[in-house]
Amino acid sequence: MTMTHSLSPESREDLLSRGYSRRSLGRVAALLAGGFAAHSLIGKAEAAPLTALPEGDIAKMVRIGSNECWTGPFPEAAQTGAAVVYQSNRYDPTGHMRSDLISAASSVENIPETHVMPWSGSSDPLARAIVTFCSPARGLVTADPSYEAGWVTADWLKIPLNRVPLMAHRGYRTDVRAMLKANPNAGVYYICSPNNPTGTLTPLVDIKWLVEHKPEGSVVLVDEAYIHFSGTPSAVSLAAQDKDIIVLRTFSKMFAMAGMRLGLSFARPDLHERMLRYDGESATRMLPMPAVACGTKSLSMKDNIVARRKEMIAARSMTFRHLHKRGLTFIPSDANMFVLDWKQPAAPIKEAFLKKGVIIGRSWPIWPNASRITVGSMEDMQQFCTALDAIIPA
Numbered sequence: 537m538t539m540t541h542s543l544s545p546e547s548r549e550d551l552l553s554r555g556y557s558r559r560s561l562g563r564v565a566a567l568l569a570g571g572f573a574a575h576s577l578i579g580k581a582e583a584a585p586l587t588a589l590p591e592g593d594i595a596k597m598v599r600i601g602s603n604e605c606w607t608g609p610f611p612e613a614a615q616t617g618a619a620v621v622y623q624s625n626r627y628d629p630t631g632h633m634r635s636d637l638i639s640a641a642s643s644v645e646n647i648p649e650t651h652v653m654p655w656s657g658s659s660d661p662l663a664r665a666i667v668t669f670c671s672p673a674r675g676l677v678t679a680d681p682s683y684e685a686g687w688v689t690a691d692w693l694k695i696p697l698n699r700v701p702l703m704a705h706r707g708y709r710t711d712v713r714a715m716l717k718a719n720p721n722a723g724v725y726y727i728c729s730p731n732n733p734t735g736t737l738t739p740l741v742d743i744k745w746l747v748e749h750k751p752e753g754s755v756v757l758v759d760e761a762y763i764h765f766s767g768t769p770s771a772v773s774l775a776a777q778d779k780d781i782i783v784l785r786t787f788s789k790m791f792a793m794a795g796m797r798l799g800l801s802f803a804r805p806d807l808h809e810r811m812l813r814y815d816g817e818s819a820t821r822m823l824p825m826p827a828v829a830c831g832t833k834s835l836s837m838k839d840n841i842v843a844r845r846k847e848m849i850a851a852r853s854m855t856f857r858h859l860h861k862r863g864l865t866f867i868p869s870d871a872n873m874f875v876l877d878w879k880q881p882a883a884p885i886k887e888a889f890l891k892k893g894v895i896i897g898r899s900w901p902i903w904p905n906a907s908r909i910t911v912g913s914m915e916d917m918q919q920f921c922t923a924l925d926a927i928i929p930a
Contacts, residue, residue, distance in 0.1 A: 617830030674723030737868025764790035
């Protein structure tokens with residue numbers, strides 16, 4: 537049986553009014569239908585090294601290529617989620633687990649519950665925001681390099697895309713003024729902070745500036761997947777002030793729930809309502825309840841978050857000291873990843889690490905001589921340093 541997906545008449549008319557052609561409506565429907573974002577080229581790039589390995593070998597390797605957390609969920613949160621597995625015959629075992637997650641996020645982030653939306657991960661709302669606020673006349677603007685899922689969505693929808701280089705002279709920050717200049721009439725200005733792959737921060741004052749100066753009808757989309765590793769002030773405060781901003785979060789990183797698929801977005805209600813117009817009801821309500829239980833518990837575990845952040849920083853600092861000692865070039869990071877410049881093509885070096893049992897991250901087109909390295913456990917990073925010294929002797 538072939539499954540098809542169609543847009544509602546209202547959605548079709550809205551897209552047509554914003555300059556999408558009738559031919560492109562099918563591409564929009566396909567994007568929204570079944571996890572194009574989740575199974576995009578980005579996901580394939582993250583998993584590529586794993587598919588080439590013999591079955592059973594992966595667990596023995598150092599996996600510092602996909603920005604996953606080096607350990608599992610907080611044990612108490614995992615136990616809470618595990619208990620719900622036995623009630624998974626129900627869409628919502630208690631009838632209020634989804635609302636409990638919203639309430640917990642509202643309390644922790646100091647934002648009204650009306651401004652919180654749960655999702656199965658953050659890929660769906662990222663792609664959905666681009667569909668909602670961009671068009672053939674109003675494109676997408678991002679930093680370069682940055683998380684590429686938005687690029688894939690823009691290409692799929694055939695909308696204008698501007699990629700603005702990071703500011704090397706300012707610690708590889710996102711250049712918000714150059715973003716606005718690149719397209720003064722864009723529909724979405726996407727900021728990943730801390731940025732993937734560099735781990736560098738966009739100061740909240742810069743995000744505020746862009747929100748205040750962007751064109752009417754557009755939004756600033758802030759991806760805070762790695763915010764808990766930095767401890768920096770969040771842009772959620774701007775969403776609480778009803779600004780034209782959407783903030784994305786995922787439980788995949790600090791909370792170590794990458795395989796459980798849970799995320800949140802924070803925005804004023806009318807922005808969420810526009811995103812939900814495109815078949816969003818099931819995407820926000822049909823959630824994996826063990827993940828919801830685990831995530832709800834995790835949000836309140838402040839001491840555990842701080843402890844895990846300190847553990848990551850210790851492993852990162854050790855690695856940076858080693859790189860300094862070796863005289864290698866890298867970008868200092870505020871998250872659980874960093875970019876290392878090999879001064880030569882990165883692809884062969886990645887393969888050399890793979891032969892040593894270490895999976896490192898990919899490169900970006902703008903920096904083909906550099907690799908993204910995830911910060912794993914202290915033991916992971918010690919093994920990385922040992923492998924590095926063997927591959928690139930002093």
